[in-house]
Amino acid sequence: MIDIRSDTVTQPTPAMRKAMAEAEVGDDVYGDDPTVNRLERLGAEMLGKEGAVFVPSGTFGNQLALFTWAPRGTEVILGEECHIIQHEAGAASTIAGVQTRTIPAPDGVLTGTALEARLRKRELHTPATSLICLENAHSLGKAVSLKAMNEVRAVADKWKLPVHLDGARIFNAAAALKTDPKNIAALVDSVMFCLSKGLCAPVGSLLAGPRAFVDEARMKRKIMGGGMRQAGILAAAGILALTEHTGRLEEDHQQAKNLAAKLAEIPGIIIKPEEADINMVFFTWPPGADETRAAKITDYFKSRGILINAPDRGGFRFVTHYWIRDREVETILAVSREAFGGAL
């Protein structure tokens, strides 16, 4: 099957499987796993942070950041469509015990003015803001500019607040913005980034930040049950994700651009190909929002060997990744022409 539901579906490469089989391991809860230690150092270095802690997933890393930065009963400010709000099962309320407050953030951009209007001090009726969260690349498929991030940084500095970045796809953002990921990470205090997704490792994310923050996060990771013992087996794949895969993400972006440009030629598809910043292509079909017809598309693609997500209110998302090359893109386009062009 060709799977374009997400970049989370990527299988580890043969080199990763070999490195995993041969990984030198120890008990990571004692700090004894040399491969995990190497991965944490490498991840921190690549983002210009003092340290990093290995965690099982992106959701875990984000929630650990909230749990570490934000005292119980305080308020965390985030963009409306961000992953922490939309897809982490409301975890902020149960783990960190914080109140989340969202701001409209078109294309994932939080403006300084909107932000400042929401920040609060602790008073009889109001919780104190304790943290601001950003997401880059945004799961709406957008790379948020350094300028926009700087605007948030300036407000955060004025209010002496930390900023956490959900950088699940920070290397995609860096490739799209043509900048070093360190330049993105420099504008925030902590950053979570995934080794899985477009980087192909099977499991794992890193949470990076200042030394004291990482030490505290390591303690809280234990509270969350995230001490993983001989985790070097997973970290070995993570090291290859960072050394071999971060440099090639632009290829996935090019495939997405190519796919978007060709989809735009199919009558009925509404798409702005120039808006594909990273490896995600969003489009709408059919124009009249015929839900039953749109829903049949998923089954049609499956019958032709392609897995796509069910449309959300007529909106489709195709995601390119390591296993989607020219040949796969050609097949996706051929089936798209059949499905959207009249077969249904």
Ligand SMILES: Cc1ncc(COP(=O)(O)O)c(C=O)c1O
């Ligand atoms: C932007 C963003 N943040 C966080 C996550 C969570 O990662 P995980 O699925 O590893 O929990 C995802 C997953 O797709 C994501 O897209």
